Amino acid sequence: MLASLSISNFALIEHVELHFDGSLNIITGETGAGKSILLGALGLVLGNRADLKKLQNRDKKCIIEAAFTQYPEAVNEILNSEELDIEPQLTLRREISTSGKSRSFVNDTPVSLSVLSVLSAHLIDLNRQHEISEILDTNFHYDMIDALAGHQDKVKEYKKHFKAYQANQQKLRNLQGAFDEDQKQRAFLQYQYNELETAQIVQGELSSLESTLKLLQMSEDVLMAQANGQAILIDNDVSIEAQIMSLVQQWGSLSDIGQKYKAIHEQLINILEEVRDVASNVSDIENTNHNDQSIEEVNDRLDTINKLCQKHRVNSEEELLSVFDELAHSLSVGDQMSDEIEQLQLKIEKQKKELYNQANKLSKKRQTVFGGLEKEINGLLDKLSMKHAAIKVKNEALEHITEKGMDDLEILFSANKGSEFQSIKQVASGGERSRLMLCMKTAVADAMKLPSLIFDEIDTGVSGSVAGKMGEMLSMIAMNHQVITISHLAQVAARGKKHFNVLKEETKDGVISIIKVLNGDERIIEIATMLSEDPPSNAAIENAKELLSK
Numbered sequence: 001m002l003a004s005l006s007i008s009n010f011a012l013i014e015h016v017e018l019h020f021d022g023s024l025n026i027i028t029g030e031t032g033a034g035k036s037i038l039l040g041a042l043g044l045v046l047g048n049r050a051d052l053k054k055l056q057n058r059d060k061k062c063i064i065e066a067a068f069t070q071y072p073e074a075v076n077e078i079l080n081s082e083e084l085d086i087e088p089q090l091t092l093r094r095e096i097s098t099s100g101k102s103r104s105f106v107n108d109t110p111v112s113l114s115v116l117s118v119l120s121a122h123l124i125d126l127n128r129q130h131e132i133s134e135i136l137d138t139n140f141h142y143d144m145i146d147a148l149a150g151h152q153d154k155v156k157e158y159k160k161h162f163k164a165y166q167a168n169q170q171k172l173r174n175l176q177g178a179f180d181e182d183q184k185q186r187a188f189l190q191y192q193y194n195e196l197e198t199a200q201i202v203q204g205e206l207s208s209l210e211s212t213l214k215l216l217q218m219s220e221d222v223l224m225a226q227a228n229g230q231a232i233l234i235d236n237d238v239s240i241e242a243q244i245m246s247l248v249q250q251w252g253s254l255s256d257i258g259q260k261y262k263a264i265h266e267q268l269i270n271i272l273e274e275v276r277d278v279a280s281n282v283s284d285i286e287n288t289n290h291n292d293q294s295i296e297e298v299n300d301r302l303d304t305i306n307k308l309c310q311k312h313r314v315n316s317e318e319e320l321l322s323v324f325d326e327l328a329h330s331l332s333v334g335d336q337m338s339d340e341i342e343q344l345q346l347k348i349e350k351q352k353k354e355l356y357n358q359a360n361k362l363s364k365k366r367q368t369v370f371g372g373l374e375k376e377i378n379g380l381l382d383k384l385s386m387k388h389a390a391i392k393v394k395n396e397a398l399e400h401i402t403e404k405g406m407d408d409l410e411i412l413f414s415a416n417k418g419s420e421f422q423s424i425k426q427v428a429s430g431g432e433r434s435r436l437m438l439c440m441k442t443a444v445a446d447a448m449k450l451p452s453l454i455f456d457e458i459d460t461g462v463s464g465s466v467a468g469k470m471g472e473m474l475s476m477i478a479m480n481h482q483v484i485t486i487s488h489l490a491q492v493a494a495r496g497k498k499h500f501n502v503l504k505e506e507t508k509d510g511v512i513s514i515i516k517v518l519n520g521d522e523r524i525i526e527i528a529t530m531l532s533e534d535p536p537s538n539a540a541i542e543n544a545k546e547l548l549s550k
Contacts, residue, residue, distance in 0.1 A: 001482045002124065002452045003089065006065040009055055010044075011037045012513035018500065022070075024478035026496030027486045028526060035486045035502045037513060039126070039456055042066065045094045046124055047117030050102045062096040072449060074122045084109055090123075092116055126454045135437045136425045141411045142404055144440060145393070147447040148369040151362065155405075158358045162403050165351045172344050179337045186331070192312075193327040196320065199304060206305055206317045213298045222285065229282040233275055241279070244272045352401070359405035363397070366407060370395065373443065380439035383469040384462075388417035389432065411440075434458040438473055445477040452482040459489045467491035490530040494547035499523050524548065 006017045018038075029035050044050060045064045055062050068075075068090040079086050085107050093105040094116070104113050125134070134140045146155045215222065234241040248268045255262040305317055312323045370393040378390045396408040412421035413428050413436065428436060438458060441450065459470050471492040477483055478497070487493050499518040504511055518526055527544035528536035536544070 001068060001070045002484070003067045003069045004065075005038070005042060005045075005067075006063070007038075007041045008063045009060045010041050010062050010064060012504070012511060013037060013041070013515075014512050016513075016515045018515060020482065020484060021498035022482050023497045024475055024495055025482070025484040025498045025500065026493045027484065027500045027502060028488065028493050028530065029502030030504070036456065038502070038515070039454065039486070042124070042454070043126070044096075045092050045116065046120035047104075047113055050094070050096045050100065055096065055098070058098060061098065063093065065091060065093040067091050068123055068452075072122050072451065075119060078115075078118055078122070079106070082106075082111065082115055084111070090119075092119065123451050124454060125451045126456070135411075135433060135440055136423075138410050141393075141409055143448065144411075144444045145366050145369055145373065145409065146362075147444050147449075148373055149365045150447070151365050154358070154365075155362060158355070158362060158405065159403060161351065161355060161358065162401070165348065165355055168344060168348050168351065172341065172348060175337060175341050175344065179341060182337060189327055189330055193324070193331060196308065196324040196327065199308060201305060201308075201317045201320055201324075203318055203321060206302070209298055209302050209305070213295065213302065216295045216298060226282050226285060230279060233279040233282065241272065241275050244268060244275060248272055355401050356406070359401050359407075362405045363407050366409070367395070376443045377436075377439045380442055380473065381435065383466075383473075384435045384439065385466045386415070386432070386435060389413070389415050389436075390421075391436070392421045394421070431460070434460075435462075435470075438470065442473040442476055446480055450477075450481050452484065453477065455483065455485040455487075457486050457488065459487055459492055462489065471495040488530065490527045490544065490547060493527055493530060494544070494550070499526070501526055 001022055002020050004017065004019045006015075007013050008015045027035055027038065040048075041064045045066045069088065071090050075090060076086050079090075087107055091105075091107050093108075095103045095105075097103075102113065104111050104116050106115060106119070146152055231239070233239055236242075248265065251261065251265040251268055255265040305320070308320055309315060309317075312320060314320055314323060374391060374393060381387075381389045381391075390413075392412045392414070394408075394410045394412050398406045398408055400406075410423065413424045413432075414421045415427060415429075415432055419427075424433065424436065435458075438455075441448075441453065444450075455474070459467060462470055467489040468491040470489070471494065474483055474485055474492060475495045485492065485496070493499065501516055501518050501522075503514045503516070505514050516522075524541060524544045525536060527547060528540040531543055532540035
C-alpha cells in the first residue's frame with residue numbers, strides 16, 4: 001500500500017506531501033491543474049526516465065519520495081537479493097540534480113534505477129486509459145484464472161519444478177554436445193592410446209637402448225680391451241698382479257724395519273686389491289657382452305620411441321608415458337560422460353512424467369472456473385453499458401508441457417452481438433479496454449493479491465448510470481485493495497474515502513499546482529461543481545449531498 005508521496009520541485013509542484021487511505025482515494029481537479037503530474041512524479045520514483053525539463057526550478061534539486069506499508073513478500077525477497085535492509089515501511093526516493101543526474105535510494109541506501117523498476121512491479125499497478133497493456137498480456141489471463149481456481153501455490157510449485165526440468169534439459173544438451181564432440185575425437189584418441197599401449201614403453205628405456213646400441217657398435221673393441229686387460233692385469237707371468245705380488249712380498253719382509261717400510265707394504269697390498277677389482281670388472285663386462293639383441297633390433301626400437309616422441313612433441317619416454325596416462329583419462333571421461341547422460345535422461349523422463357501429472361491437475365482445476373469468470377465479467381460489462389460485449393475463455397490442450405502447464409489460454413473479446421470472439425488487442429478500442437480491465441480486476445479483486453491500483457481517467461467518455469456503476473466497481477475493489485483514481489466524474493468521486501483536489505494557483509513567479517484534501521463542505525462543493533459549473537447550483541449541491549450519502 002502506498003502510504004505517502006512527497007514531491008519537491010517537479011513540474012508545477014513546489015512541494016507537496018500526500019498521505020493516502022488504504023481503500024479508495026480520489027483525485028479531482030480542473031483540466032491542466034496538474035493531476036497527471038502526480039502520476040509522473042510517482043513514475044519517476046518507480047523507475048521511469050528522468051526529464052530535466054520537468055524541474056519546476058532549474059536551480060533546485062527535484063526530490064520524490066514514496067513510502068509503502070503492508071507490501072508483498074516478493075518485495076522482501078528482492079530486498080534480500082540486493083542485500084538491502086527490510087523495514088516495516090519501505091521508502092523509495094529519487095533525486096534529480098540541476099545537472100540532470102539522477103540518484104535512487106531504497107530505505108536511504110543508494111541503488112541502481114533498475115532496482116526501483118523491479119520493486120515497482122510488486123508495489124503499483126498503474127492503469128492509464130491509453131496505456132492499458134496488462135489485459136492484453138495472456139500472463140495476466142493465466143494469473144486471473146489461477147487466482148480464481150485457488151491453486152496459486154500449486155502453480156508456483158509447478159513452475160519451480162518446470163524450471164528445474166528446463167535446467168536439466170539444458171544440462172543434457174550441453175553434455176550431449178560435449179559427448180558428440182568427444183566422440184569425433186574418440187577414434188583418434190583410441191588409436192593413439194592403442195599405439196602407445198602396443199609400444200609397451202618402460203621408463204628409462206631410451207637411455208638403456210642408447211647404451212646398448214653403443215655397446216653393440218663397439219663390441220669388437222670391447223672384446224679386445226677385455227682380452228688385453230685380463231692378459232696385462234692377471235693372466236700372464238709378467239702381469240701387473242704378479243709384479244705387484246712380488247713387490248708385496250719384498251716389502252713385507254722389510255716392514256719390521258720401521259713405520260715407513262710398513263706403510264709402503266700396506267700401500268702395495270691396496271694396489272694389489274685394486275688391480276684384482278679392475279680385473280674382475282673387466283671379466284664381468286665380458287660376461288654381459290653376449291647380448292642377444294642385434295644392432296638392427298635396437299635401432300628399430302629406438303626409432304619407434306623417437307617417432308612417438310616426435311609425434312606427441314615430447315622429449316623422453318617419461319613424457320610419452322604421461323601422454324599415455326592423459327589419453328587413458330580422456331577415454332575414461334568419455335565413458336563417464338556417457339553414464340552421466342544416461343542417468344540424466346532417466347531423471348528428465350521422471351521429471352517430465354511428474355510435470356505432466358501436475359499440469360493435468362492444473363488444467364482440470366482451471367476449467368472449473370471458466371464459466372464463472374465469463375458470467376461474472378460479462379455481467380459487469382453489461383452494467384457499464386456494454387450490453388452486447390462479452391468475453392470468452394479460449395483454451396486449447398497442448399501435447400507438450402510449458403511453463404504454464406498444458407493449457408494454451410487466452411481471454412477473447414467480442415464488442416458486439418454476433419461478432420466473432422477475437423484477441424482483445426485486435427478488437428477492443430481504448431475505451432472498451434479501460435472498462436474491460438476494470439471489470440476483470442473487479443471480478444478477481446478478492447482472489448488476486450493485487451498491488452496498489454492507480455486508475456488514470458479510465459472513466460473518460462462515461463456518464464450517467466454507467467458512471468455510478470463504475471464507482472461501485474471501484475469501491476468493490478477498494479474493499480480489499482488500495483485504489484487511487486484520477487477522475488472527472490462526480491459519481492466516482494463521491495465513492496472515495498479520501499478526496500484530493502488539484503488546483504492551479506498564480507504567484508509572482510508563475511503558476512504552481514496546489515493539492516489539498518477535501519472534507520465536509522469543501523467536498524460537497526467540489527462534487528457539485530463536477531456535476532454543473534463553478535459556482536455550482538443549489539440543485540447540484542443537493543445532488544452532491546445525495547451522492548455522498550450513498
